[in-house]
Amino acid sequence: MALKPPVEVPQGAIRLNTDSQKLEFYAQDQWWEMATDVPTLDGGARGVIAGGDPGSISNVIQYITISTAGNSIDFGDLTHATALSGGCASNTRGLITGDYPSTGNDIDYITIASTGNGTDFGNMTISVYNGRALSNQTRGLHCGGHTPTGQNTIGYVTIASTGDAVDFGDISYDNVWGLATCASPTRGFMYGGYDGSNNHNNIEYVTIATTGNSIDFGDLTHLETNGSGCSNSTRGVQMGGSAGTNDSVIDYFNLASAGNAVNFGDLTSGRYVTGSLASSIRGVCAGGREDPNTAKDIIDYITFATQGDAVDFGNLLAAAKSTTAGLSNAHGGL
Numbered sequence: 001m002a003l004k005p006p007v008e009v010p011q012g013a014i015r016l017n018t019d020s021q022k023l024e025f026y027a028q029d030q031w032w033e034m035a036t037d038v039p040t041l042d043g044g045a046r047g048v049i050a051g052g053d054p055g056s057i058s059n060v061i062q063y064i065t066i067s068t069a070g071n072s073i074d075f076g077d078l079t080h081a082t083a084l085s086g087g088c089a090s091n092t093r094g095l096i097t098g099d100y101p102s103t104g105n106d107i108d109y110i111t112i113a114s115t116g117n118g119t120d121f122g123n124m125t126i127s128v129y130n131g132r133a134l135s136n137q138t139r140g141l142h143c144g145g146h147t148p149t150g151q152n153t154i155g156y157v158t159i160a161s162t163g164d165a166v167d168f169g170d171i172s173y174d175n176v177w178g179l180a181t182c183a184s185p186t187r188g189f190m191y192g193g194y195d196g197s198n199n200h201n202n203i204e205y206v207t208i209a210t211t212g213n214s215i216d217f218g219d220l221t222h223l224e225t226n227g228s229g230c231s232n233s234t235r236g237v238q239m240g241g242s243a244g245t246n247d248s249v250i251d252y253f254n255l256a257s258a259g260n261a262v263n264f265g266d267l268t269s270g271r272y273v274t275g276s277l278a279s280s281i282r283g284v285c286a287g288g289r290e291d292p293n294t295a296k297d298i299i300d301y302i303t304f305a306t307q308g309d310a311v312d313f314g315n316l317l318a319a320a321k322s323t324t325a326g327l328s329n330a331h332g333g334l
Contacts, residue, residue: 011240044068045279045330046112048075049286050096052275052320053083054295057101060319061110063097066268066328068280069077071314072286072299076117079090081182086133086181087275087325088140090159091334094327095121097142100129107157107165111122122164125155132229133290133325134188135159136208136333139167143181143190150175150195154206154214169213173202180229180276182236183208184255189236190214191261192224199223199243203253203261208333218260221251228276228292230283231255231332233273233302237264239285239300241277246270248288250306255332268300275326281305284313285320 016163044067052058059081064071084100087102089112096118105127108118124142131145141156142165152175155165171179171190179193179200201223208320220238227241238251238261248270250260271288278284285300297318300310316324 009224018059043093045328047277047284047326047328048087048089048094048110048112049275049277050087050118050325050327051078051082051085051284052287052324054318054321057081057083058320060317062317063115064284064314066277066282066284066301066330069301069313070266072316074317075115076110078118079120080106081326082106083323084130084273085325086131086142087277087327088133088135088159089327089329089331090135091329093159094184094329095133095135095140095157096325096327097124097140098131098145099127100323101243109162121151121162122157124165125167126151126153128153130177132181132190132327134183134190134277134333136183139208141188141206141208143188143275144171144176144179144193146177149221150177152176156211168211169206172204172216173200176200178226178241180224180227180238180241182229182231182278183331184231184233185333187255188333189217189229189231189255191229191238192227192241194225199225217258218253220261222249222265223272224249226272228274228285228326230276230278230326232278232280232283233332235304236332237276237283237302237304239283240267240274240288242272245332246272247314252307264307265289265302267310268298268312269296271296271298276325276326277326278304278332279328279330280332284326285310286326287316287324289322297321
């Protein structure tokens with residue numbers, strides 16, 4: 001921010017500050033630095049898939065360019081092997097939260113625009129696995145999970161910093177794991193899940209900038225657990241899962257208003273413990289299991305603006321094909 005100029009400047013004027021090499025605009029008698037970052041790189045938004053279980057727990061991080069199609073590429077390694085974790089991101093930094101099989105409370109972070117290994121961020125409020133994460137540009141939330149008993153705890157961190165998570169509130173329905181999550185820039189959504197006895201079709205939301213317990217939003221079209229979710233800025237989707245049998249169903253709901261989900265279409269095959277991520281155009285569902293012993297390397301995608309069945313995108317690396325965490329630098333919360 002610069003001092004008030006000696007001559008009158010019209011409101012909305014733009015200049016290049018030659019000291020900082022930043023664009024600035026003039027408003028309220030001051031120069032303000034313009035935000036010029038965009039959530040794209042290498043020709044498109046980047047999706048990251050971390051950890052997972054092809055038969056043994058993996059520390060592999062892999063990535064795709066969401067606007068194209070093709071197989072995933074090696075990104076680096078997490079600080080330790082893990083599965084059934086949550087993934088969330090700002091447009092620069094990705095977080096991987098939770099830890100199986102050690103029921104740990106670790107949070108790793110990566111810089112999405114580069115490749116490389118994960119770095120320790122801090123710890124979650126409780127040791128848990130098989131919860132999910134969501135975020136806007138500022139905050140990342142980890143929701144629910146298994147300790148091995150179900151938990152309804154929500155914790156949050158400030159993505160741009162490092163440090164331990166702080167209590168946010170609770171999911172309002174029974175202690176739950178295997179839920180799905182997504183976000184708009186203001187709201188975080190949690191849906192489905194299992195409480196040890198029953199699958200759920202609840203859709204709940206929180207206001208990310210505040211703290212507090214989740215509030216009822218509506219219902220999925222069916223009872224569901226161990227699917228995954230993602231969103232653009234207007235639509236959230238639920239992809240796959242288990243509803244007694246492996247499920248290919250994709251549901252969607254509008255983020256701005258409360259109400260029940262509507263059927264969107266189907267995945268290319270019924271799978272659970274999938275990992276999902278998104279750009280403003282596409283939702284991607286990566287990996288999963290067709291049965292307890294068969295991990296699949298399938299990557300599917302949908303186009304948010306339409307309804308219909310998913311289309312094949314490519315394949316995951318053999319090192320990690322199910323129980324992965326998905327995140328991107330261009331999802332609906334940014």
